Amino acid sequence: GGLLEKRQIDGYGRFLCPLCGKIHYQNPLPVVAAVITNENEQILLTKRAISPGKGEWALLAGFVEIDESPPQAILREVKEEIGVKGKLGKLIGVYEGKTRIYGPVIVIGYKVLVEEQNFSLSEEIEEIKGMTGKSLKTRFLGFLDDNIVGNVNYARELFKALIPYNLLWVGQSSINIARHEDVLQLAAASGCKGLFIGFESISEASLKETNKSHNRISFYEKAIKKIHQFGISIEGAFIFGFDHDDKSIFRKTVEFIEKVKLDMIQFTILTPLPATRLYDKLEKEDRITDRNWSNYDFSHVVFRPKLMTPQELKEGFDWAYRRIYTLSSIFKRIGGSLGGGRWKWLYLSARFFLNVGYRRTFQGKGKMGEL
Template sequence: MRLLFIAPPIGKMASKYLAPPLGIGILAGLTPNHYEIKFIDGNIEPVDILEGWDIVAITVSTPAAQAAFEIAKQYRKTGALIVIGGMHPTVMPEECLTYADVIFIGESEVTWGEFLKDFEEGSYKSVYKAQTEMNPLKIPRIPREIFSKRGYLVTKTVLMSRGCPNSCEFCLVKKIYGSAYRTREIAKIIEEIRSFPKGGMPVIVFVDDNIVGNREFAKEFFKALIPLRIKWFSQCSISIANDDELLDLAKKSGCIGLFIGFESIDENNLISNRKNVNKTSSFIEQINKIRKKKIIVHGAFIFGFENDNTEIFDKTLEFARKAKLDVANFGILVPYPGTPLYEKYSLENRIFDYQWKNYDAAHVVFTPHNMKPMELQQGQYYAMKKFYSWKNIVLRILANPSSLNIILNLSQINVVKELKKIVQESSFN
């Protein structure tokens, strides 16, 4: 049996931090040995149409959906069985069934083995829906040899947990991964880290939505990391700053940077979107506590919430300056299908663009409440351009000349160029 995995190109704006997709790696690890497996990542290489594959399995996020559908159409002509899983088929199953023979709803790791057994028996179903949440304790050895050795910004990536305890209106994590925050066995994670080859990019990235979603587990995990003497980067809630022991252990275990979703500096925006864990009045103090540990704070902000007007761009830039953020991203609010935000804006007839490729946090696809679409589009570019002016980049690098800070800042220069093109090409009625 021959099985081809494909990650379609997401687009220049949605693939700023390239790493091998561990979801595909897990599925490959769950596949019996009698399958010949190949993986093509459209974000770093061309997706050629190859003959002779029994199954072509495509992972599909919403921004990559249109590219995925085109790939599916081409591979269908070769006689391969087309399988689609990921975010988009979970929230838009009927659309995906137009292009696929089989779709997976929810965490495909749960039903992958059932599908392969059915396929070999010639009785596969068109829909495989996970009725339970994936048990991270059962994650197999990931055959990383299927991933390219070139093209990725980081290659040493590890999954520690699944899910997030929060329920933000604009986020799909709970829709995809369920309501429970689940963790792997610490010994297994340590074993995986020890298996990484020496050399290459020294930083390990934990690809979790919230690495401190369970504080007590995180503390035990960080303690176990200390003897390894690694350096690591991950994503977490700003609440890490509220627990001195947790933050101290993160530093001792090798944490050199954290991606933190502040989302907005307007408290009303956070409340209305159920981002209750964030309190704007505490942001500066919390950021200072993290930075005193010499941990990079990569802040993420979203423009376009109901309370935002054209003043939000300069206000957020001033906050980022005052907080001395090492790195920042300013994205446009996206009403992803499957979120409460999408349902709300659909009912209000505020969504005017259903081209999924534009659901990349760099295009305006809805009518904002307190500004025009073009004002929001231009405002994002303005904020990114100003934050990543050469003068500001140099000042931040001089303040923190670590290699990670240099890479993160310089990587945004091309993003700013792409945003300029988007503004120039934009037209709204």
């Protein structure tokens, strides 16, 4: 019951009750954090509603309660914070940290698999209400979700809820949106004007390397045509440098893009980021040639490809960018989606000037030559 006194005990400055001799230990607080994924390995982030970090995106985390194990704590936090029942996955790691308010903490990270996805749209719609107005500038939105149709039922409800706000929006999606025509129709009705879609490769052998062996090039062609029919533009992303890629992949990819009339294109070089399965594979095969992390920007070659030299991969990558953004290629492609009613010529002009912007970016990548 006395005032605590600070004394040196066991080499540490500790607080001690001089009456009863009880030591008040100031140990780090245990915190649990979750990397929440679904069956497609997409990661769910939460937006903090309180300080510190209010409004910032973060992994879900919380303190371990008394008489609660860390696994119990993280599943409780997931259920309490986002209303989703989770299945405990593997332990990711244990980390030390220091917070401004709570002092030192021990963070125990788990992977948590989402078993059910009963999300509420109220927060998203309220945020959109506060952002939009009558002017075109306030009605143009971009959704940052890396696959806005990862949960098809959620996407349906979201698109329905967006329709009254007369928006123009762009987002990211998988090509599988084309398998759900009703979702495409709702996306278009809600104001979707463009989707960024990762095709990865036009080689079915290479698609197996990306765990997308269920995709077929014939499906790509049909899917692109269907998406365009709803007046939605596509920026397609392709990766060069898979083990099945040889020097012919660059020309074949450009020809495919022009055939299906993709509106905009992004190319990247296969990059083995540390702590990924690709990095571990190439490290084991002694194929990583560059450990300057500033070159791990998806436009430098940092490993030895199997069927071409590093120089051939880099030159092919640069050639494909220059070739796809020639004026002749731009005019071939931008008529792919002419939907949009009375605004279709405005959207066509926008696609043209976006392509011209890309063209200016890649004009400096050397002279155009034959591959």
